[in-house]
Amino acid sequence: MRVVDIINKKKIGHALTQEEIEHFVQGYVKGEIPDYQISALYMAIYFQGMNDEEIANLTMAYVNSGETIDLSGIDGVKVDKHSTGGVGDKISLIVIPLVASLGIPVAKMSGRGLGHTGGTIDKLEAIQGFRTALSTEEFIANVNNHGMAVVGQTANLTPADKLTYALRDVTGTVDSIPLIASSIMSKKIASGADAIVLDVKVGSGAFMKSLEEAKKLAECMVQIGKSLKRRTIAIITDMNQPLGHEVGNANEIREVIDVLGGKGAEDETTVALTIAAYMAIASGKYHDFQSTYGELLQVIASGKAIEKLKELISIQGGNPQIVHEPWQLPQAKHHIEILSTHAGYVSYIDAEYIGLVAMQLGAGRKKKDDPIDYAAGVTLLKKVGDYVDLNEPLCILHTNLDHVETNVLKAYAFQDSKPAPMEYIHEIIK
Structure with a gap:
């Protein structure tokens, strides 16, 4: 079984068999199939997609590539x-x-x-x-x-x-x-x-x-x-x-x-x-x-x-x-209040941008082996729908860094009228 044939098959939109999927997954893990062939195959999957059977077979090929955890020793449904x-x-x-x-x-x-x-x-x-x-x-x-x-x-x-x-x-x-x-x-x-x-x-x-x-x-x-x-x-x-x-x-x-x-x-x-x-x-x-x-x-x-x-x-x-004593958790050295430059209702907070700010403060990793500062983070004092006065605190940055360069205000938008309530749960799929 040649990987190039599997690539060509998926490239023209045909479904892969369980044997073909297991072949390329196991071959890649063992180092027998090079990166460039898997890259080509995954790009073909990106454009052509997979049917339900293919996706289930790919899932199980991943599962079978390593250890599995046996929880049969635990009573009840896990x-x-x-x-x-x-x-x-x-x-x-x-x-x-x-x-x-x-x-x-x-x-x-x-x-x-x-x-x-x-x-x-x-x-x-x-x-x-x-x-x-x-x-x-x-x-x-x-x-x-x-x-x-x-x-x-x-x-x-x-x-x-x-x-x-x-x-x-x-x-x-x-x-x-x-x-x-x-x-x-x-x-x-x-x-x-x-x-x-x-x-x-x-x-x-x-x-x-x-x-x-x-x-x-x-x-x-x-x-x-x-x-x-x-x-x-x-x-x-x-x-x-x-x-x-x-x-x-x-x-x-x-x-x-x-x-x-x-x-x-x-x-x-x-x-x-x-x-x-x-x-x-x-x-x-x-x-x-x-x-x-x-x-x-x-x-x-x-x-x-x-x-x-x-x-x-x-x-x-x-x-x-x-x-009972949460102050025993790690505490940052600096707590920086960010004041609102607007008066009105908070209409939007860019979650991704707030996350990036937290990462800059030390709460996340840019690379896999980066250390984390457990005390670093952001406290949001106002959420979407809350009213804020000019120069009222919007959030607090917590960090042990002595110099912080970030414009957290970019994450916020404001409007004069109260926005509609946000939906927390969009859909349940069973």
């Missing part, structure tokens, strides 16, 4: 959650204790961030002593004994995806829906999930800028799940402004505490409870969305959710006292 990424997105850290509080096991494998801000693992490591490098045995024991655990992704999980993503990044084929969908779903399936809830972000701070593209990606991933016998639900959520009020690792931990304590911002509370409710439904233990959502509100109101967060921190080596 529900995983994945976000396509956004600014101020701390939803995973809210839903883990929430869903575990309902008696549903949450075995969460998460990654680090590259770009705007830190990933889930970076945020957790802002808590002194918190361990995300758990053995498989310890991970499973924590889920069985406490209903939850969170661990960093193993290096040997879906190596084909890691190699091909790096290649796609430099060959202009990142934004191919079949390639994005198979990349995301392969990691969830290799992680041992029985059911998967996908948070597909759309807007200025998301990878998918339009609702149409976000819906295509969501539908594609749900179809992969169906093809591979995994119950999959996709929720398209808004990322046209940062989620909540905090961007940055320690800042976002403080906000997780606020949400689970019943004092969170409306947007992130709504998104978190919606995703947690659908995780409960995907487990098969719950069936009706409205009643499940209401039960989650009760979990927060009763104090059970915040206690579950303390338990998670404790079992993974962190200091649970930070829940």
Whole structure:
């Protein structure tokens, strides 16, 4: 079987067989197929697309390229959650204790961030002593004994995806829906999930800028799940402004505490409870969305959710006292108030730009091995729809850098009348 024949076949729009897909994926991982041939093939996929069967086969070829996690030692249906990424997105850290509080096991494998801000693992490591490098045995024991655990992704999980993503990044084929969908779903399936809830972000701070593209990606991933016998639900959520009020690792931990304590911002509370409710439904233990959502509100109101967060921190080596004393989290040396140059209603906040500002302050990585400053970030004092006076503080920049050159005001737009309320949840795809 020659790779050039596979390239030519896809170039003219024909579907590839399972054997052809496995051949080029395994050959590339083993170093038997050169970069330029995979680049040519992925460009052909970019233009010609793939059908549902091809995408499912590509997903499983990625899964089979490395280790898979066996979670059969955990009782019950294991529900995983994945976000396509956004600014101020701390939803995973809210839903883990929430869903575990309902008696549903949450075995969460998460990654680090590259770009705007830190990933889930970076945020957790802002808590002194918190361990995300758990053995498989310890991970499973924590889920069985406490209903939850969170661990960093193993290096040997879906190596084909890691190699091909790096290649796609430099060959202009990142934004191919079949390639994005198979990349995301392969990691969830290799992680041992029985059911998967996908948070597909759309807007200025998301990878998918339009609702149409976000819906295509969501539908594609749900179809992969169906093809591979995994119950999959996709929720398209808004990322046209940062989620909540905090961007940055320690800042976002403080906000997780606020949400689970019943004092969170409306947007992130709504998104978190919606995703947690659908995780409960995907487990098969719950069936009706409205009643499940209401039960989650009760979990927060009763104090059970915040206690579950303390338990998670404790079992993974962190200091649970930070829940009551969040000032023990890393604090920046400089706190710079940014004053509004307009009077009126905030009509727009460019989430991507705020994320880039946070990265400049030290909260994110430009390169994979860059260090992260857990204390760095941005606090949004005003959100879309809020009124602001001239020279009133709009946001606060937190940094340990002595010199900061950034024009964060470029992220904001204003108008005289109050804008229409923003939609937080755009669509549910089952």
